[in-house]
Amino acid sequence: MGAALHGAGRPAGPGVGVRVAARLAVAACALAAALPLRAQEAQAQSDVPYVPTPPNVVDTMLKMAGVGPRDFVIDLGSGDGRIVITAAKKFGARGLGVDIDGNLVSAAQREARRQEMAERVEFRAENLFITDLSRATVLTLYLFPRVNLQLRPRLFEELRPGTRVVSHDFDFGSWRPDARVTVPVPDKPYGPPSSEVYLWIVPASAAGDWRWRLEAGGAVVDYELALRQTFQMLAGSALAGGRMARVEGGRMRGEEIGFTLAVDSGAGVERQVFSGRVAGDTIAGRVKPAGGGEREWRARRVKRGSMDIKAGSGGQ
Ligand SMILES: C[S@@+](CC[C@H](N)C(=O)[O-])C[C@H]1O[C@@H](n2cnc3c(N)ncnc32)[C@H](O)[C@@H]1O
Known part of the structure; x- marks a missing residue:
């Protein structure tokens, strides 16, 4: 996979996440302008545009989290369902994907049936801010930093110690990752031709x-x-x-x-x-x-x- 492992918590350099987020936002505006009116209305509720995670990055995310048959993977903003479906198909896990876009949820459900994974995974049209996270043993995200920071307190309230949290490209601010990997993505639609994958393990309290x-x-x-x-x-x-x-x-x-x-x-x-x-x-x-x-x-x-x-x- 050619991933380069960095020291945990190595700073990405000031403004990298913000610059990438700004590029994503520009891409989202261009996309929204090209959409018919009804699709634009659906987009208006979305906090993050749909950009799928490339398959090699999906694999890295699931491997870094050590996903296996005993895991329940929740993907917040699940798009076409690829992360949860791959977790089930390749790693034997179960899972749930939620997305605000009903068309993407339907596409994910179709894909789960096509890959004969419908028994193991569920996809729901739901705002990720109301999703109950407590069942997750692994939580995956590809969302904006602002959305991650809004979610951060809930991870400590709802997730059990030991739950693995994996994020594509965007971190949780001052909560330093336990591990970080750079994955080559030659045809990335924004920023440098690579993706960052971050892993956090929810800590128990020892204070x-x-x-x-x-x-x-x-x-x-x-x-x-x-x-x-x-x-x-x-x-x-x-x-x-x-x-x-x-x-x-x-x-x-x-x-x-x-x-x-x-x-x-x-x-x-x-x-x-x-x-x-x-x-x-x-x-x-x-x-x-x-x-x-x-x-x-x-x-x-x-x-x-x-x-x-x-x-x-x-x-x-
Ligand atoms: C960058 S895409 C990631 C898709 C998928 N997780 C992946 O990695 O391939 C972000 C997804 O979040 C969804 N989304 C944005 N705001 C949301 C919200 N408030 N609730 C649920 N889903 C949301 C979008 O529709 C989009 O599919």
């Missing part, structure tokens, strides 16, 4: 105060950790046996948590690497102490904090 106890060299060490969370990123500070510690590289990936404690030992900084799974107010996982080896680690939350999902609302 708040945590406590645990570990044995080190025959002595018992008590830990007190205060975690702040902005989307999937964790920061904070801790006390380890009364010594100050800094949280480094803290991150959620769905319910998976990972961070390093840089403990000031008096004679230097010792790093302890923690990983585990958050389930409600407990974490169960493993720790790699500074001296080597690995052992079990269990923590409990004594005070809940709130995840900051409002940080910055600007798109790129």
Whole structure:
């Protein structure tokens, strides 16, 4: 597929999304002007013009999300249904597509029947702003940045931790993607001859105060950790046996948590690497102490904090 993998959250450069969105909007105006009056009326309700995702980009989106037979894929603004139909046909998933344009919904239903996927997928004429997202294990979008930002709070309210969100070309502003891939699209109708595919994994909340106890060299060490969370990123500070510690590289990936404690030992900084799974107010996982080896680690939350999902609302 010739995709080039970038570091997660690499900035696309100022204004790239806005420039691309502006080109899409110009293309939409030109398209609308060429349409008969009734079609123009239908277009007036649409928040984003119809531009289909090329098949190689559809494949990349579904592969990045790791779509499989246990998944339920929702495509918001599903066009001719290609993302949901491909998810069913190639990856064995089930799914739902919603689109404001009834003609596109009919075309998607016809295509699902033609490909013998009608049992596995549903297409509905519906405004995406009222679609119930809670069934999705994978959410796909090819919408404008402004629409993504309007949807962003709902993703944290309605989607379960671990749900994968994949977007073609447009991101969610300050919510940094967990992964990003560039896919060649030689005949792209706007912008450079490539598409960006972004992946986010809805994080569980780990914000708040945590406590645990570990044995080190025959002595018992008590830990007190205060975690702040902005989307999937964790920061904070801790006390380890009364010594100050800094949280480094803290991150959620769905319910998976990972961070390093840089403990000031008096004679230097010792790093302890923690990983585990958050389930409600407990974490169960493993720790790699500074001296080597690995052992079990269990923590409990004594005070809940709130995840900051409002940080910055600007798109790129
Ligand atoms: C860029 S196309 C993407 C189509 C398809 N998801 C794909 O990737 O091939 C955006 C789609 O969103 C639909 N759309 C725009 N505003 C919508 C809204 N408020 N509710 C539902 N669908 C909408 C348009 O009709 C169009 O089909």
